[in-house]
Amino acid sequence: MAKTIQITFDATDPRALADFWAAALGYVVEAPPEGYATWDEALTAFGVPEELWNSRSAIVDPDGVGPRIFIQQVPEAKTAKNRLHLDVRNAVGLAGGKRMAVLEAECERLVALGATKLYRIEPQPPLENGFITMADPQGNEFCLD
Structure with missing residues (x-):
């Protein structure tokens, strides 16, 4: 059986990088869980501290064809050439x-x-x-x- 993939980026500002890649690829920021109008509303309801609200983001192909792209916050900046791009x-x-x-x-x-x-x-x-x-x-x- 074929596997699906998710592409993951490390970032210092996940929301900003998600916005860039969504615009670059014609993707959209993944919608918040059902019952919540925004991610901030959902994260508040889940009890996530505000300082962690920008610790991750994800974008998806609105047509459901391309892979999900997940962006996670890391403390360090990029320092070397990508081994994968x-x-x-x-x-x-x-x-x-x-x-x-x-x-x-x-x-x-x-x-x-x-x-x-x-x-x-x-x-x-x-x-x-x-x-x-x-x-x-x-x-x-x-x-x-």
Whole structure:
């Protein structure tokens, strides 16, 4: 039987990183439990101390297709290159200049949301289609592909 996966990010500010990735991927912040209008309302009812309200967050694909992304608070900042990263696929089936133009447009949108453009790799067929490497607002690398 196939397994489902959840992708987990470490972060210093889970809510802010959840907002970034929701906007980047077209996801939504996971809804609070039934009977609660907001997460703050639910956490208050559950007796969670206010200083822990931003200790975790999750976003989900509104169509229910993509994996859930869980973001957990950690005390330390990111210090080294990711050993695993996301490829955000915006230009599937496109090649050359048209592909890179689509990736640059998405890069500009994500920079406006708080991401950083790190570098661009040009297409070099047949093995390299071209991509842009970026960092999210908390320094996690990802690629626009």
